[in-house]
Amino acid sequence: xxxxxxxxxxxxxxxxxxxxxxxxxxxxxxxxxxxxxxxxxxxxxxxxxxxxxxxxxxxxxxxxxxxxxxxxxxxxxxxxxxxxxxxxxxxxxxxxxxxxxxxxxxxxxxxxxxxxxxxxxxxxxxxxxxxxxxxxxxxxxxxxxxxxxxxxxxxxxxxxxxxxxxxxxxxxxxxxxxxxxxxxxxxxxxxxxxxxxxxxxxxxxxxxxxxxxxxxxxxxxxxxxxxxxxxxxxxxxxxxxxxxxxxxxxxxxxxxxxxxxxxxxxxxxxxxxxxxxxxxxxxxxxxxxxxxxxxxxxxxxxxxxxxxxxxxxxxxxxxxxxxxxxxxxxxxxxxxxxxxxxxxxxxxxxxxxxxxxxxxxxxxxxxxxxxxxxxxxxxxxxxxxxxxxxxxxxxxxxxxxxxxxxxxxxxxxxxxxxxxxxxxxxxxxxxxxxxxxxxxxxxxxxxxxxxxxxxxxxxxxxxxxxxxxxxxxxxxxxxxxx
Ligand code: NAD
Numbered sequence: 395x396x397x398x399x400x401x402x403x404x405x406x407x408x409x410x411x412x413x414x415x416x417x418x419x420x421x422x423x424x425x426x427x428x429x430x431x432x433x434x435x436x437x438x439x440x441x442x443x444x445x446x447x448x449x450x451x452x453x454x455x456x457x458x459x460x461x462x463x464x465x466x467x468x469x470x471x472x473x474x475x476x477x478x479x480x481x482x483x484x485x486x487x488x489x490x491x492x493x494x495x496x497x498x499x500x501x502x503x504x505x506x507x508x509x510x511x512x513x514x515x516x517x518x519x520x521x522x523x524x525x526x527x528x529x530x531x532x533x534x535x536x537x538x539x540x541x542x543x544x545x546x547x548x549x550x551x552x553x554x555x556x557x558x559x560x561x562x563x564x565x566x567x568x569x570x571x572x573x574x575x576x577x578x579x580x581x582x583x584x585x586x587x588x589x590x591x592x593x594x595x596x597x598x599x600x601x602x603x604x605x606x607x608x609x610x611x612x613x614x615x616x617x618x619x620x621x622x623x624x625x626x627x628x629x630x631x632x633x634x635x636x637x638x639x640x641x642x643x644x645x646x647x648x649x650x651x652x653x654x655x656x657x658x659x660x661x662x663x664x665x666x667x668x669x670x671x672x673x674x675x676x677x678x679x680x681x682x683x684x685x686x687x688x689x690x691x692x693x694x695x696x697x698x699x700x701x702x703x704x705x706x707x708x709x710x711x712x713x714x715x716x717x718x719x720x721x722x723x724x725x726x727x728x729x730x731x732x733x734x735x736x737x738x739x740x741x742x743x744x745x746x747x748x749x750x751x752x753x754x755x756x757x758x759x760x761x762x763x764x765x766x767x768x769x770x771x772x773x774x775x776x777x778x779x780x781x782x783x784x785x786x787x788x789x790x791x792x793x794x795x796x797x798x799x800x801x802x803x804x805x806x807x808x809x810x811x812x813x814x815x816x817x818x819x820x821x822x823x824x825x826x827x828x829x830x831x832x833x834x835x836x837x838x839x840x841x842x843x844x845x846x847x848x849x850x851x852x853x854x855x856x857x858x859x860x861x862x863x864x865x866x867x868x869x870x871x872x873x874x875x876x
Contacts, residue, residue, distance in 0.1 A: 395427065395428055396427050396428070397414060397427070397429075397430060398417075398427055398428065398429045398573055398574075398577060398597050400430075400432060400436055400440065400596050401580045401593070401594055401595040402436075402440045402443050402591075402594050402595075402596070403439075403440075403446075403447075403590045403591045403594070404584070404589075407439075408430075409430035409431075409432040409433070409596075409597060409598070410432065410436050411430040411431045411436065411598060411601075412430075413430070414428040414429065414430055415428065415430075416428060417429050417484060417571070417572070417573060417574060419483050419484065420484075420485065420715070420717065420718050420755060420756045421486055421705075421716050421749075421755045421756075422706065422752055422754060423754025423755065426484060426574060427573070429570050429573045429597050429598075430597055430598065431570065431597075431598045431599050432596050432597055432601070432602050433598075433601060433602075433605075434602075434604075436596050436598070436602070437565070437596055437602055437605035437606055437609060438605070438609065440594040440595075440596050441536055441565060441594075441606075441609050441611050441612055442611070444536040444563035444564060444591055444592070444594055445535065445536050445563070446591055447563045447589055447590060447592050448533075448535050448536065448562070448563045450589060451558075451561060451562075451589060452532075452533045452561040452562075454561070456510045456513055456559070456561070457510050459509060459558065459559050459561065460506070460508070460509050460510060460559060462558075462586050462587065463503050463506050463509075463555055463558075463559055465586040465587075466503055466582070466586050467503045467507065469582045469585060469586065470496070470499075470500045470503060471500065473578070473582060474493065474496055475493070476578070477492075477496050477547055477578055477579065478492035478493040478495070478496055478547075479492070479708070480575050480578055481495055481496065482707040482715070483574070483708070484571075484572045484573075484574045484575065485543065485544070485572050485575075485715075485718060486671065486716040486717065486756070487670045487671065487673075487707050488712050488713065488714075488715055489710070491670050492547075492707070495545050495546070495547050496547040496548065496575075498545075498548045498551075498838075499547045499550070499551030499552075500551070501838060501839040502551045502552055502555050502556070502839040503551060503555045504839065505555075505839040505840050505858070506555035506559040507559075509556075509559035509560065512559075512859075512862045513531045513560065513866065514531075515528060515529030515530055515531050515868065516528065516529045517529070524874055524875075525874045526873050526874075527870060527871070527873075528870075528871050528873075529868050529870055529871075530868070531560070531862070531866040531867070531868055531869075532561070532866060532867045533560050533562040533865065533866060533867075534562060534614065534637075534865070535562060535613040536562065536563050536564070536565065536611055536612050536613055537553070537562045537564055537565075537612070537613060537614045537615070537865060538564070538565040538566070538567065538606045538612050538614075538615050538616070539552075539553040539557075539564070539565075539566050539616040539617070539618075540567045540602075540603050540606065540615065540616070540617045540618070541567070541568050541569055541618050541619070542569055542618050542619040542620075543569040543571040543572045543673075544670065544674060544675070544718075544778075545674075546568070546569070546575035546576065547575045547576070547579060550566050550576055550579070551579075552618070552843065552856045552857045552861070553566075553857075554566060556857065556861040556862055556865050557616075557865045558592055558593060560862060560866050562613075563591060563592050564592065564593045564594065565594045565595070565606065565612070566595045567595075567596050567597070567598060567602045567603060570597060570598060570599045571718055572718070573597050576595060577595075580593070580595050603623075603627065604630070607627055607630035607631050607634060608634055609634075610634070612636060613636060613637060614631075614636050614637030614638065614864065614865070615627060615631050615637070615639075615640075616638075616864070617638070617640040618641040618675075618856070619641075619643075620642060620643045621642030621801075621802070621848040621849070621851075622642075623642075624640035624641060624643075624850075625640070625642070625848075625851055627851075628640040637864060638851070638852050639844070639850070639852040639855070639856065639864055640850070641675070641845065641849065641856060642804075642845070642848050642849050642850060642851060643776040643778075643802060643804075643848065643849065644676070644677070644776055644802050644805065644845065644849050645679050645680065645774070645775070645776050645801075645802040646666075646676060646677060646678055646679050646680070646802075646806060646807070647678075647680045647682055647796065647797035647800070647806045647807075647823075647825075648663050648666060648667075648678040648681050648806070648807045648808075649682045649684060649787070649790070649793040649794075649806070649807070649808045650663065650682070650683045650687055650691050650809045651684050651685075651687065651790065651808065651810035651811075651812065652684060652685050652686055652687040653810055653811045653812050653815075654809035654810050654811060654831075655809070655811060656687075656690055656691070656694060657694070658831075659809035660691055660694040660695050661698055662809070662831070662832070662833040663681060663807075663809070664695060664698040664702075664782075665834075666678030666807070666833030666834050667679070667681070667760075667780070667782040668699070668702055668713075668714055668760050668780045669834070670715075671714055671715055671716065671717050671758070671780050672777065672778060672779045672780040672781060673717065673718065675804055675805075675845075676805045676827065676836055677778075678782065678807070678833055678834075679777065679782070679783065680766065680773065680782075680783045680785055680796070681695065681782055681783070681784050682784075682785050682786070682787050682796055682797070683784070683786070684787050684788070684790060684792075684793050685789060688786055692741070692764065692784060695782070696741060696742060696762060699742060699762060699782075700742070701713075702760050704749055704757060704759055704760075705749050705752075706752060706755070714759075714760065714780060716755045716756040716757055716758075717758055717780075719756060720756055722756065722779070723758060723779075725778075725779075726758055726777060726778070726779030726780075726781065727745060729771070729772055729777045729781065730743075730744075730745055730772075733763050733770065733771075733772040733781075736772065737765065737770075738764065738765050738766045738772060739763065739765045740762070741763065741764050741784075742759075742760060742761055742762040743759075743761060744758045744760050744761040744781075746759075758779055758780055758781075759780070760782075761779075761781040761782070762781075762782050762784065763781065763782070763783045763784065764784045765784070766783035766784060766785050767785065768785070768799045773785065774800070776802065790819065793819075794819065794823055797823050797824070798822075798823065800847075801848045802847060802848050802849045803824045803825045803826060803845050803847035803848070803849050804825060804845035804849035805825050805826070805827040805828070805829065805835045805845065806819075806825035806827075806828055806829070806835075807828070807830070807831075807832060807833055807835060808820075808823075808828075808829070808831075809831050810830075810831070816830045816831075824846055824847060825845065826844050826845035826846045826850060827844075827845065837857075837858070840857075840858050841857075841858045842855035842857065842858040842861070843855055843856045843857055844856055844860070
């Protein structure tokens with residue numbers, strides 16, 4: 395069985411870690427690889443390589459740094475299907491979901507190819523007589539990213555292209571649950587001729603994260619994962635004086651007004667809740683039909699949900715893959731039990747779902763609860779599985795109050811044909827990303843991505859202009875020539 399290695403200073407090297415975790419195909423249970431839990435010594439080696447590479451890399455003109463990314467974009471396009479297949483085998487999502495997952499990552503490489511324009515600063519002549527002021531955007535040094543299991547190719551690419559295009563050097567710690575997509579992506583990165591040490595990859599878990607947050611030579615950390623860990627990373631990085639953007643968990647509300655285009659709205663909401671088996675930070679989680687829309691929405695929702703086909707994501711007919719691991723399946727099942735104990739009504743029960751010929755898959759069928767209240771655990775906490783919770787609201791005000799009662803604020807959507815209601819919702823709902831007749835409000839690479847409240851610790855979102863801000867120091871030069 396292959397044991398994964400780390401990519402440090404341009405070479406694949408064995409980890410110093412002796413603990414190995416299994417990487418399994420969540421649909422079949424097949425063992426795909428073993429991933430080491432690397433140590434602080436591995437992190438130090440990666441950071442030292444990145445630190446040593448920084449002075450020469452920052453001196454490379456931005457237009458030349460961008461040329462590496464053009465090469466990378468072409469290589470990624472050529473290998474898009476291959477990496478999508480790897481993603482499906484380690485994560486479980488369907489092939490088309492994996493294809494789009496990587497596609498969204500590639501769009502970030504594309505956007506970062508425009509780094510010469512993105513790095514331009516401001517300049518004002520004559521702020522006072524004979525004095526000019528300009529803003530220089532400069533790289534800072536070594537940045538690290540720590541990423542979650544749910545978008546194996548994409549999330550690291552929210553960060554890596556901007557960090558290095560801006561002239562920094564970079565260390566990635568991918569999720570230990572899904573390390574194979576990034577292994578292949580780093581093999582491709584290794585082919586574009588970047589100087590050694592500019593990008594590095596260290597496999598592992600908590601020890602690697604702690605070593606990154608504590609390392610004195612790491613200037614900043616981009617984190618994506620659950621809110622509990624996001625908060626820890628935010629705090630540790632604050633203590634050690636680093637820049638940090640820590641994106642956390644979510645509980646996304648979908649409000650459906652009585653005037654909505656019902657068929658399209660509900661079909662879209664169903665996809666939002668069950669796409670990627672509900673393991674999206676933008677997944678619809680709580681459905682709030684407003685006023686007399688309730689029964690129509692619920693009945694249509696159940697009807698469409700019953701059309702979902704559970705199975706191995708590599709099969710073309712599958713619309714719902716397994717959840718990522720046995721442990722995660724148990725966690726989602728425990729939420730369903732909790733919902734029952736709290737008195738919510740199970741309208742569709744996915745607990746005993748099976749798939750012919752695949753007894754070892756982590757299957758959970760689509761599940762629907764009615765009668766969920768904001769004070770229930772299933773109404774409050776992130777389930778991160780194929781479970782939709784219905785709440786009632788008598789009007790838009792109440793729907794917004796329900797959504798805003800959540801400690802999270804990642805995304806929220808409204809379905810309506812009424813512009814005033816949409817405008818009101820967009821203005822008042824406490825979410826970083828708002829969908830209007832869109833169930834998964836995912837900003838593209840050239841816009842910033844991120845939530846509010848417990849969904850984002852820090853004030854800088856990922857990618858787009860925010861990404862460039864995070865990875866640069868805006869130095870002000872005020873000059874006078876005698
Ligand atoms: P997770 O928090 O368990 O893990 C994220 C990363 O942190 C991994 O690399 C992991 O190795 C590391 N980690 C885990 N426990 C740690 C600990 N105790 N100390 C230090 N490091 C630790 O998250 P996950 O289960 O991999 O991913 C799912 C979560 O990510 C969900 O909450 C989801 O909403 C969130 N997410 C958020 C966004 C966003 O944009 N806000 C995007 C994707 C995923």
